[in-house]
Amino acid sequence: MNAIETLPRHPRSSLLRTVGPAAGIALICALAVLFWSRDEVSGNHPELAVAPLTPEPAENAFVQMLNASRMIPADLVDSNPKKIELMALDLVRDEELEARLSAAGRPAALLLKLALERPASQAPQTITPDTLGDIQSLRRLEKALQVQALALARSGRADRGLDLALLLAEAGRRLEESRGNTVFWSTGNAFLDAGTRIVDLIASRHAPSDEALRRALAALPSLRTDPATLALAMRCEYAAFARHVEAAGQNRAAPARASLWQSISAGVSNLPLFFKPRQTENLFVAYLDHSLRLIDAPVSSRTGAPIHPHHDPRLGQRHRLNPENTVGIGLLAVVTPPWPSLLTNRLCEQSQLSLTEAVVALRLYHNRHGALPATLDALVPEWLPAVPRDYVDGEPLRYSREFFSVWSSGREGLEVRSATDDVAPYEIFARLEFAKAPAAE
Numbered sequence: 001m002n003a004i005e006t007l008p009r010h011p012r013s014s015l016l017r018t019v020g021p022a023a024g025i026a027l028i029c030a031l032a033v034l035f036w037s038r039d040e041v042s043g044n045h046p047e048l049a050v051a052p053l054t055p056e057p058a059e060n061a062f063v064q065m066l067n068a069s070r071m072i073p074a075d076l077v078d079s080n081p082k083k084i085e086l087m088a089l090d091l092v093r094d095e096e097l098e099a100r101l102s103a104a105g106r107p108a109a110l111l112l113k114l115a116l117e118r119p120a121s122q123a124p125q126t127i128t129p130d131t132l133g134d135i136q137s138l139r140r141l142e143k144a145l146q147v148q149a150l151a152l153a154r155s156g157r158a159d160r161g162l163d164l165a166l167l168l169a170e171a172g173r174r175l176e177e178s179r180g181n182t183v184f185w186s187t188g189n190a191f192l193d194a195g196t197r198i199v200d201l202i203a204s205r206h207a208p209s210d211e212a213l214r215r216a217l218a219a220l221p222s223l224r225t226d227p228a229t230l231a232l233a234m235r236c237e238y239a240a241f242a243r244h245v246e247a248a249g250q251n252r253a254a255p256a257r258a259s260l261w262q263s264i265s266a267g268v269s270n271l272p273l274f275f276k277p278r279q280t281e282n283l284f285v286a287y288l289d290h291s292l293r294l295i296d297a298p299v300s301s302r303t304g305a306p307i308h309p310h311h312d313p314r315l316g317q318r319h320r321l322n323p324e325n326t327v328g329i330g331l332l333a334v335v336t337p338p339w340p341s342l343l344t345n346r347l348c349e350q351s352q353l354s355l356t357e358a359v360v361a362l363r364l365y366h367n368r369h370g371a372l373p374a375t376l377d378a379l380v381p382e383w384l385p386a387v388p389r390d391y392v393d394g395e396p397l398r399y400s401r402e403f404f405s406v407w408s409s410g411r412e413g414l415e416v417r418s419a420t421d422d423v424a425p426y427e428i429f430a431r432l433e434f435a436k437a438p439a440a441e
Contacts, residue, residue, distance in 0.1 A: 355407070
């Protein structure tokens with residue numbers, strides 16, 4: 001046997017062979033964690049700052065006008081929503097409603113007091129029990145006024161019902177503009193949608209006077225909301241979110257009455273791999289900027305380009321097992337899911353207004369000529385300045401004299417195939433009942 005082979009090996013050489021690979025792996029892991037833990041450098045975003053939260057003088061003047069209108073007594077301004085709701089319902093049952101609305105310049109005071117109880121500077125930017133109570137009261141009032149408007153039309157007072165439906169729609173527009181909050185914007189969207197649909201029903205199935213129809217046709221263009229209203233609500237959500245993220249990044253412990261996400265973020269605040277405030281804010285800004293560009297874009301242009309909080313447009317699709325900034329992305333997932341539906345609701349709202357304009361103009365045309373026109377072009381320029389547009393796909397509204405129908409393609413691109421097609425699948429649809437048979441009053 002070779003003498004060299006019989007020599008005992010040094011213990012240190014065996015130890016190096018054993019520990020060497022583990023030390024290398026540990027070093028690689030440490031470098032990876034160090035790389036991942038770098039937070040993106042976040043510049044300020046002055047264009048998305050909290051400036052929109054400041055109340056504007058015009059809004060304060062509007063509140064003063066409501067107080068001066070005396071449609072709701074001043075002692076009820078700071079009262080609970082239920083009392084204001086009951087007072088509003090008493091007003092809409094009042095026989096002098098039409099005169100009251102005319103004298104007050106048609107402000108939607110009886111509805112908007114619920115939305116404007118607090119000064120604009122104190123408008124909630126997050127969902128609280130008080131906010132939810134306001135929304136619930138508003139939605140109850142919306143349903144009650146829908147029933148009241150239809151009851152007026154069925155009882156032979158179609159003109160009064162039409163005016164009340166327009167008032168409901170006007171309240172929706174004011175609600176969308178009154179608060180920097182996407183939840184209240186959604187509530188206003190529901191009011192506006194309900195009011196315009198009731199105008200459709202009354203104009204299609206009942207017999208309002210030509211004077212009332214012309215009044216409605218003149219009022220409908222003023223109900224269109226500027227896309228800036230939704231943009232403002234989204235920016236205010238961003239401002240509130242950015243403040244929460246900044247606070248979570250600075251606090252090392254959760255406050256005594258912390259919410260779930262505050263507790264989680266505070267618990268991992270010492271682990272920069274899992275929570276990066278600046279990167280979270282940058283991701284949110286990118287998501288917000290992408291959403292704002294789509295506010296009035298047709299649905300077809302969004303195909304193949306979904307917006308999702310887990311997708312960073314600068315980095316590509318994230319791997320679901322990537323632990324980087326897990327808490328920040330979780331916060332984004334809480335705030336942003338309603339936004340795609342808000343964008344679609346914005347388009348449907350505008351298309352519904354186009355549909356209502358078409359229905360009212362068709363009713364006026366039918367009252368004069370005793371028949372429906374061959375195309376919507378016949379309504380221009382006497383009744384409408386242009387053929388109403390379908391905002392969902394950017395094309396003119398669909399219309400069929402044969403099927404007595406006006407409709408929007410909707411987000412699914414649906415089309416009417418026969419006069420017996422079910423109305424339910426179509427989001428924006430009106431059947432021209434007055435052209436099929438005399439309305440039963």
